Amino acid sequence: MRLDKYDIIYFLGIGGIGMSAQARWFIKKGLHVFGYDKTSTALTEALQAEGMQIHFNDAVDAIPALVKENKEKTLIIYTPAIPKDHAEHAYLKENGYTILKRSEVLGLLTKNYKTIAVAGTHGKTTTSSMVAHILKVADRKMVAFLGGITTNYESNLVMNGEVTDDTLVVVEADEFDRSFLKLFPEVAIVTNADPDHLDIYGDHESVITSFKDFVKQINKKGSLIIHESIDDLLTHDLKDIAKVNYSMSRGDFFAEHITSKGGFFEFDLHGFGKVQHISLGIPGFHNVENAIAAAVATHKVGVDLATIKQALTSFKGVKRRFEFILKGSNVTFVDDYAHHPTEIEAFLRSLKSMYPRKKLSVIFQPHLFTRTRDFAKGFAESLSLADELFLMDIYPARELPIEGVDSNIIFKDVTSKKKVRCSKEDLMAALGDSTLELVATVGAGDIDTFVQPIKKMLTEKYEA
Known part of the structure; x- marks a missing residue:
């Protein structure tokens, strides 16, 4: 077609x-x-x-x-x-x-170009945005279709140069509805293969099978960059594929001497022969791993290491991914799209490491009835990292209600010092009744509509 x-x-x-x-x-x-x-x-x-x-x-x-x-x-x-x-x-x-x-259109748009595809149940948007930024800084001809609004470019479509036969295309390889099976990349990153979208897949084993199928679609002369924790799981029976693995602390590429300066991480990256010192322009332990994957992928397509390091320092992140909304003298406010227990845990642990003496107040809106049902225990465990939790009603998105499934199945197992169940209508009042120091809004629904009202309230109450 x-x-x-x-x-x-x-x-x-x-x-x-x-x-x-x-x-x-x-x-x-x-x-x-x-x-x-x-x-x-x-x-x-x-x-x-x-x-x-x-x-x-x-x-x-x-x-x-x-x-x-x-x-x-x-x-x-x-x-x-x-x-x-x-x-x-x-x-x-x-x-x-x-x-x-x-997904079919994305497959058609990419089929005639060398494509870098980023897959994984989380980490896709930030990693693909890092890849796009590195290529743009390197002045490579490129087009990136992203799943978030990049702070550097204020868009989810990033382009550089005239579109020709040697243009590189960067895409998120979305596992929802098995959409990523429409893609045949030259270079693929797989950040993880955690269970998600079980309303589509049924069980984790089916998720793994789809990721295996995606990996098989990489160009035979291409490359796979895969997280060390799932390397053997996805590739043990694959032949004739060039691959490397990575993680925070082990693998073909890994980080060492990780330090935090003003909430932003610096580390030594091993794997390129000579150790490379990387300074990240965004916070979050998980972004150390995302940066490693992006560095390896762009080096595979010919970007030099000096440019990669420069670009990672100047990368400002993605809207709603560890986005600082307010950095006041009395209160800090961060917004994040996390909607899976693993993402929430990584985000909250990073926040707590950056502000160990501040009380952490988290406002979370669950996304989808099926996801809430399938991961209720995991949500309760990850959200319990908060000192204070404000738990909102489920955002249904495309789903109809499921009998017996609501936010209470998470709420009952949360062990935070203080926890509050609230609707959209009473959220602002509940926040106003609390003493706030470090605030985080978390979720993939319409919780983002509360970001500016919360910022206004915090500014007037604590920074005026």
């Missing part, structure tokens, strides 16, 4: 982070881009400012006239988050439009 036969692109779910990156690509190519989404957000407002027409009511009458009048020239791209009873999707399907999933 050829994408260049289409002049009009219509996105169902254009406000999704992966969808919006593709939308930005098509509008930069000079195509007509339209979209639907459920609600208006800062991201959809940015897309509208870039020239895209977007509406927020699911109605056949709202489908743009250009789409209705030019079926053969229109490509419909949709996200699996679109509900089955979506009226516009049903109309477009019944009327014979070409309709593809986001």
